[in-house]
Amino acid sequence: MAENRQSTGPVTLSLEGGRRPERADAARNRRILLDTASRIVRDEGVAALSMESVAAAAGVGIGTVYRRFGDRAGLAYALLDEQERDFQAAFISGPPPLGPDAEPAVRLRAYLDRYVDRLAEHAELLATAETHRYQSGAYNVQRRHLAMLINQIDPQLDGPYLADALLAALSGQLYLHQTTEAGMSVERIRAGIAQLLRGIVDG
Numbered sequence: 001m002a003e004n005r006q007s008t009g010p011v012t013l014s015l016e017g018g019r020r021p022e023r024a025d026a027a028r029n030r031r032i033l034l035d036t037a038s039r040i041v042r043d044e045g046v047a048a049l050s051m052e053s054v055a056a057a058a059g060v061g062i063g064t065v066y067r068r069f070g071d072r073a074g075l076a077y078a079l080l081d082e083q084e085r086d087f088q089a090a091f092i093s094g095p096p097p098l099g100p101d102a103e104p105a106v107r108l109r110a111y112l113d114r115y116v117d118r119l120a121e122h123a124e125l126l127a128t129a130e131t132h133r134y135q136s137g138a139y140n141v142q143r144r145h146l147a148m149l150i151n152q153i154d155p156q157l158d159g160p161y162l163a164d165a166l167l168a169a170l171s172g173q174l175y176l177h178q179t180t181e182a183g184m185s186v187e188r189i190r191a192g193i194a195q196l197l198r199g200i201v202d203g
Contacts, residue, residue, distance in 0.1 A: 030078075033058055033068060037079055046124035051075065076128035077136065084138050087118065091145060104152035105201050111146065112166065112197060116190045119175040126172030133171075142167060153201055162200060169193060 036058040040049050051072060055062040069075040096102035097110035119126065133139050146166055147159035168174075170193070178184040 029064075030068060033060070033065060034078060037075055041079070041125070046076075046128060049075065049128070071131075073129050073131040076125050077132050080122065080125055080129060083118075083122070087114070088138070088141055090114070092141075104149045108146065108149045108153070108201070109194070109197060111149075112170070112193050113190065115170050116186065116193060119170065119172060119189075120186050123172050123175045123179070127176050128172075130172055139167070150200060157200065166193075166196065166200075169196060 033054060037049060037054050040053055040057060049072065051062055051065045051069070054075065055065045058065075065075070069078055091098045091107070091111055091114075093099060097106050098114060099107070102110070143160065143163045146163035150157050150162050151159040175189065178189055179186070
């Protein structure tokens with residue numbers, strides 16, 4: 001049976017991963033819960049973040065938090081939403097080296113380097129949110145973006161597969177394992193990602 005492979009033609013990306021428009025009161029209540037969750041992460045760390053802790057600190061019933069975010073991973077994902085949208089805007093329409101005025105190989109290197117920066121800053125939250133990773137609009141945008149750049153570099157490459165492979169190497173859980181269990185530095189991880197990229201670009 002023939003496989004369905006994503007087109008290697010031009011891809012137009014738009015921002016995804018954000019929330020639907022809300023009523024003013026619903027948006028205000030959501031902001032209160034997210035501000036509360038942010039304070040918990042800032043003051044006590046990601047390990048202290050739970051549906052129960054947010055509900056207690058915000059003075060609401062735990063059902064309110066579950067209805068709003070679904071589970072702890074959904075809460076972590078919501079905390080990352082604004083930063084994710086800024087990142088998407090940078091690689092979709094921002095200036096070089098991330099944005100469209102740079103060469104594909106330069107953009108790909110810049111994307112991976114910036115993602116390692118994100119891991120260094122937000123690895124615990126990203127790891128917590130990863131149970132939603134493959135269902136999220138954000139992952140789909142990133143995957144399509146990398147596949148597009150890879151196929152601009154070489155149309156014969158399997159862009160979607162290689163995009164998934166690169167993003168797997170940028171997992172929050174893997175990053176935490178590498179830095180806490182395997183004793184790898186951020187710069188060693190950055191260098192390893194660059195080696196993976198050279199295998200694609202210089203193939």
